Amino acid sequence: MxxxxxxxxxxxxxxxxxxxxxxxxxxxxxTAQIPQMVADRVVNHMLYHNGNPHRGSHILAIEASEAYENARERVVEFINAREREEIIFTRNSTESMNLIAYSYGLNNLQAGDKIVITVAEHHANLVTWQFVANKTGATLEYMYLDESGHLKDGEINKIDEYTKIVAFAHVSNVLGMEFPVKELTDKAHSVGAVVVLDGAQSTPHMKVDMQELDCDFFVFSGHKMCASQGIGVLYGKRALLEAMPPFLLGGDMIEYVKEQTTTFNELPYKFEAGTPNADGAVALHAAMDYLDSFxxxxxxxxxxxxxxxxxxxxxxxxxxxxxxxxxxxxxxxxxxxxxxxxxxxxxxxxxxxxxxxxxxxxxxxxxxxxxxxxxxxxxxxxxxxxxxxxxxxxxxxxxxxxxxxxxxx
Structure with missing residues (x-):
């Protein structure tokens, strides 16, 4: 090291x-700064391997596809996911949150259900749930903190049998504090709720392990961990992702298109419409290599x-x-x-x-x-x-x- x-x-x-x-x-x-080795790897890709991933059988398209998918495999390793199908590339944590809100939240909540979050959430993990609550008739409820930033006694009990989603930051972007992930996750799962964990401020700074955390969804951004802006990750348990409809429509997320009907691609491509950010994926791959060198x-x-x-x-x-x-x-x-x-x-x-x-x-x-x-x-x-x-x-x-x-x- x-x-x-x-x-x-x-x-x-x-x-x-x-x-x-x-x-x-x-x-x-x-946003984190970018080391020379990350910039060098991205420039090399842009100058010598620039093609449109998953489109074409020529050498540049093949090399771009390999670089993009190698980055996905690197994410699997970096966060200890179970399989590549659980890794969706997005623009950032905010887009990842919106994907969950639109594709899971809107399709699985109804009046009488509860969404529970902490009062410390970044707007990306708050406004999204306000939106879902307003659209579905669900209730958005907050867990409050003491002066030191810890959850007040009894707040966890707001997670009850009516709760369908529990969303919170792994580490607060203001307080710098790690919330009790295991306690909150165990409580959520005990009542059948899914856990959405915002890893934007944890993934760059500590080892994260999806199988250990056991959250249902996890999001983070490349630009906070020495990669370029415009690349993010959504991790989701495969069974949940399989059941969710696509968030965006268009190229690469389709299987077959007829005049009146369309079938959708398999995971993870079902959620990756349009030409992907291959440069960003290369940057993220390089950034993870850089961080792991220490x-x-x-x-x-x-x-x-x-x-x-x-x-x-x-x-x-x-x-x-x-x-x-x-x-x-x-x-x-x-x-x-x-x-x-x-x-x-x-x-x-x-x-x-x-x-x-x-x-x-x-x-x-x-x-x-x-x-x-x-x-x-x-x-x-x-x-x-x-x-x-x-x-x-x-x-x-x-x-x-x-x-x-x-x-x-």
């Missing part, structure tokens, strides 16, 4: 300067070390307040915080003036912000290319924010 301490050297963008300062990227929760357990341990380093220093800064748990062991590379009397956009702009990139806003989790009475926050999110000296620079600038804004501390 390669030493993670050397990972930052693999990312050309980190050699950039901004406003006369070395670029420091602390917004990996939004080992997912090592990546998770390194990020735990970074959080343990920066969190107490952040909390020592006057007027700074961390959202959710202040236990470093519960933060998976993500820390959201506020600064008294300073809007998060101003915090981010001041940091940006020194070459430091962070996220500010509601982080696509407005119900969580409303629950905590925090309309917006600044989010620091780390990855394998983050260094302690990056965090030191961040802390040094953050200490000046209130002064820059005219406050006397």
């Amino acid at each position: 390669r030493p993670i301490s050397e990972a930052y050297k693999d990312f050309p963008i980190l050699k950039r300067e901004h406003n006369g300062h070395r670029l420091i990227y602390l917004d990996s929760g939004a 080992g997912m357990d090592a990546i998770e341990a390194y990020e735990e070390e970074l959080v343990a380093y920066v969190l107490p220093k952040l909390m020592d800064i006057p007027h700074v307040h961390v959202i959710g748990s202040t236990n470093a062991k519960e933060k998976h590379g993500v820390i959201a915080f506020t600064v008294d009397d300073v809007h998060p956009h101003d915090v981010a702009t001041i940091l940006d003036s020194k070459g430091i990139c962070v996220r500010s806003g509601h982080h696509c989790a407005q119900p969580l912000g409303a629950f905590y009475k925090v309309a917006a926050s600044t989010r620091l999110s780390m990855y394998l290319y983050t260094r302690k000296e990056d965090l030191d620079a961040f802390l040094d600038v953050l200490k000046t924010v209130r002064t820059v804004m005219g406050f006397e501390d």
